[in-house]
Amino acid sequence: LNIVDNLEGSDFITPAIVDRDPVTIAIGTEGAAPVLARQIKADLEARLPSSLGALARIGKAFRHAADTLPMGRARRAFWSEYYTKTGPASMSKGEAATKAALDTLLAQHLAEAPAEGHVVFAGAGPGDPELLTLKARRALHEADVVIYDRLVSPAILELARREALMLSAGKEGFGAAMSQADINALIVKHASAGAQVLRLKGGDPAVFARLDEEIEACEAHDIAFSIIPGITAASASAAALGQSLTKRGRNTEARLVTGHDMQGYADQDWKSLARAGEVAAIYMGKRAARFIQGRLLMHGAAANTPVSLVENASLPNQRIVATTLGQLPSALAEAALTGPALTLLGLAPRDAVVPTLKQEVAQ
Template sequence: MQHYPVFLNTRAARIVLSGGGEAALAKLRLLLKTEADLSVFAPEAAPDIIAWAEAGALTLYRRRLQAEDVAGAALVYAADEDKDQDLQTATLARSARVLLNIVDSLEGSDFITPAIVDRDPVTIAIGTEGAAPVLARQIKADLEARLPASLGALARIGKAFRRAAEALPMGRARRAFWSDYYSETGPASIAKGEAATKAALDSLLAQHLAKGPAEGHVIFAGAGPGDPELLTLKARHALHEADVVIYDRLVSPAILELARREALMLNAGKEGFGAAMTQADINALIVEHAAAGAQVLRLKGGDPAVFARLDEEIEALEARDIAFSIIPGITAASAAAAALSQSLTKRGRNTEARLVTGHDMQGYADQDWKSLARTGEVAAIYMGKRAARFLQGRLLMHGATANTPVSLVENASLPNQRIIATTLGQLPSALAEAALTGPALTLLGLAPRDAAPPTLKQEVAQ
């Protein structure tokens, strides 16, 4: 992010603009919506600018900008549409250490003015780092069509009511009140007028005050394989509502970015055969925050019910009589199979697909090797990188052929996804050569489809 978005308090601030033509008009149409003291410097000014000056909306000086005009200003706009004159304005602004915008010059500007959706006091700013102004305008048009004109009135009434709403406890209780107002009570009453909306707010506050303290609740949600677009809508909503997010190491940063900025983010990541927070500590952490009345989101990579110790965490909550719910997610097996352009089951090939783990609490996990070794069987092996030689030995010992296809999918669904296509006989050496560093799923019995998309990144190990 090159340009950091902020909202500048323009009340009593002085904003200086040099220019009197079309570029100046475009900037002034937006600046006139602010509470700033506007000073425009232009020997020749457009009729609209003259009219605004005569109406007292701005002060027009029929001359060029000078050094003393810039002193004390909050912002300076160079809008003369003349390279030399804009450079002169820039020199004056920088000498006075005032933030500068040169119209249509991203590189020469200290700040840029974004596209604005105005539902005063609700303001939405849209920026594209100057790369796609047409796209910014399209987004603006789309948002304006979606947001009702009454939104500003609802926000103004709500702003005046904020002091009364402070009677509710900070956090979840207060958020629930405002959520009810903006989603239901406010829109239902605003058509009847401001007085009716204020009365509805009073009634709504009384209802929420009567509810008493909110009880803690835990949501176990699957974050999917990593791509934020594969996150379910329900999980995304839970991220937006959570007071506390306790997440695993496989949850991608792009998904964590979707959480509320005020939420407490706690990393409870585990890594096989390495130092990590113990399961008992994770259980205690979940219970601690839920018992204090927080809305806790326990966010797990993939699906929370697949090799994620869900039952142990649920049992810890049940022991304290804490309510919980579960939101499933897309598991790594589904994402990995999709990366191969394959299905996990196929008529005439396999009537079942198994999800197995490469290791458990005692070490390398034991399986029904005889059935897994049968021709045509398909298994998704989680946490199988370190167990590759063990898996190979057991399967070959129980009758699997050395040319059984095996695919390893690293970072399934992410931009840095890698696919290693090999065979059971070459599995350990293929893994060593590939030097995988990210989480990888092993698909026994599946090779990438010959007609896989050309964007599929795969390596064939022989």
């Protein structure tokens, strides 16, 4: 028994249906909001032309002919053009005209030279899928191969096409990692085979991400590439604190530095960083915390200089450790951070922001 608008009195519920046979869209609210489901249905009914079903049926009958196109980008481009341009434009002239237009479109695509491989270097941002740029989102949809870093969140990887080849090229400081030479070879291999390759990096691809080495590998094999910037962890971490990286009267520059490099702990211009009011975002600085503290104190930094560590910036499990330079190693040990964390030297959380974001703050 099903009673409209009576969830408790119904043994089963059914979704609202938009029928453009063979295209069928079901809208369900689990009985919570039938009126909302009807509104969504009315909106979709108005948006989807009545000819959509015929367009899909013609396309289905033509699939065997379209299979002569190579799998992947070439075939996707053909069907995309049919459903967005050629098909709708010809349907007004009847189904026979649409079938003829499909034959013409297929001949045009078969005559085209095979697509050359291309590499897109894109930033996935700090982890929140909503901070992914529209351009990076489109690149995920178009990629045949996605080569991604350890810091790219699973929620972002879920946005890739189901048939895309997903390859992990994760790296971890002082831990297991795929060598840079192997990553370069992987990029070149798939792009040389004609694939649309997306090299997806956490944050921004141009900030401590070995971008130049991978570009040089592409250039050595005459492979075209493009770069899509992303929101870097420094910006996301400062936002989590409710602070800006620069402030009039406090600091005229903000530095992005790394805690370690290929040789181990990285040396910096410690004298400059130790000055009062300086702000620096230290990437990969957890393991180097005691080294960084020692160098800064040695060069005159005040022990009460504020330091904030932001773990998993922008994600639901984000945590902030607010401490001082003098207490940095002990605060880190007590917090036992396990996720990627960025160290912000010279910045403390803004008091009004932390309770609002319900973050765990260790003082």
